[in-house]
Amino acid sequence: MSTALVFVETLDGKIADITYELLDLARRVTGDGGTVTALAVMPAGLTSELGAADRVLWADNPDNCYLPESLGKTLAQAIDQVSPDLVLVGNTAVGMDVATYAASRAGCSTIASVQKVEPAGQGWQVESVILGGKMVATAEVTELTILQVLAGAGDAERGHVQGNPTVETITAAEAAATVYEGLAMPDSTDVDITKQDILVSIGRGIGDKDNIEVVEELAEALGAVVSASRPVIDAGWLPKSRQVGKSGKKVKPKVYLALGISGAPEHLEGMRDADCIIAVNTDPKAPIFDVAHYGIVEDILELVPALTEKVKGA
């Protein structure tokens, strides 16, 4: 009989979908007779959403302050209190902060980018993606480990059960070194890439900020909008509102033109549901070709101006 502890993630006063996925996964991997406890540092009135858990350790957080230091310490305290066999945390920006903090305090291991967990022998077999999605690592987990689980490993619908789990009120740990100043939402004055029919998306393969202009010309000719992978956003070449992927936006356009994007799992997470994916990459082995409906092995800097001319002339 095993026990799983699930870290509940919230944003702006709502429980994030990843939490429901984790609850579903926790139920499955602990099996019959297993116990699932949820740790929720969140505003009051939400524990009935966690009906898939047997028990909730709840600490009030009326302003939904996000302080990884406090959450990490609180998770470590919960581990001490519950003595779980397995801890499930989302492989999200929040989850990664909290998992590493808690693992160092609890003195246990943590595995990032977990895509699959199955019971095996006295423990679990855990699959995680490494090297930007190029390889899958398998680990046998037989002692306390914090798993940072990717979206898609569980079923959010199955894990979102209304109910009355036993609620035990706890106090969240103090953050000694950090102060919460507020939640800043992204600039909403930019175009909404989730509502476009055609996206021309650029990746690191664009090479230089100055090259974006030729892509914008193509987008204009197609009546499309330019979006991007994370490195382009991190470089400050386009605003954050244009980022597609795990830590950006999930898009579902009719056509997604991926230019110089390798196809890392975090990017695919945001665009794999597009009706038609066309990828252009100089590397014929780029993983983006695994999800593309059409693929072109070509230098985007040569192809894009020629394509723009064709579209303009059509």
Ligand SMILES: Cc1cc2nc3c(=O)[nH]c(=O)nc-3n(C[C@H](O)[C@H](O)[C@H](O)COP(=O)(O)OP(=O)(O)OC[C@H]3O[C@@H](n4cnc5c(N)ncnc54)[C@H](O)[C@@H]3O)c2cc1C
């Ligand atoms: C928690 C977390 C969240 C993340 N969230 C996101 C996210 O939301 N969105 C996201 O995109 N990434 C995200 N990432 C990063 C992700 O792992 C990858 O690092 C990123 O997607 C890679 O971007 P890229 O494909 O543009 O760059 P690279 O992986 O460097 O690929 C560049 C590609 O361009 C090709 N290329 C180079 N020159 C040319 C040329 N002239 N013509 C044609 N092709 C060329 C190369 O062959 C290569 O395939 C996240 C990572 C983590 C850990």
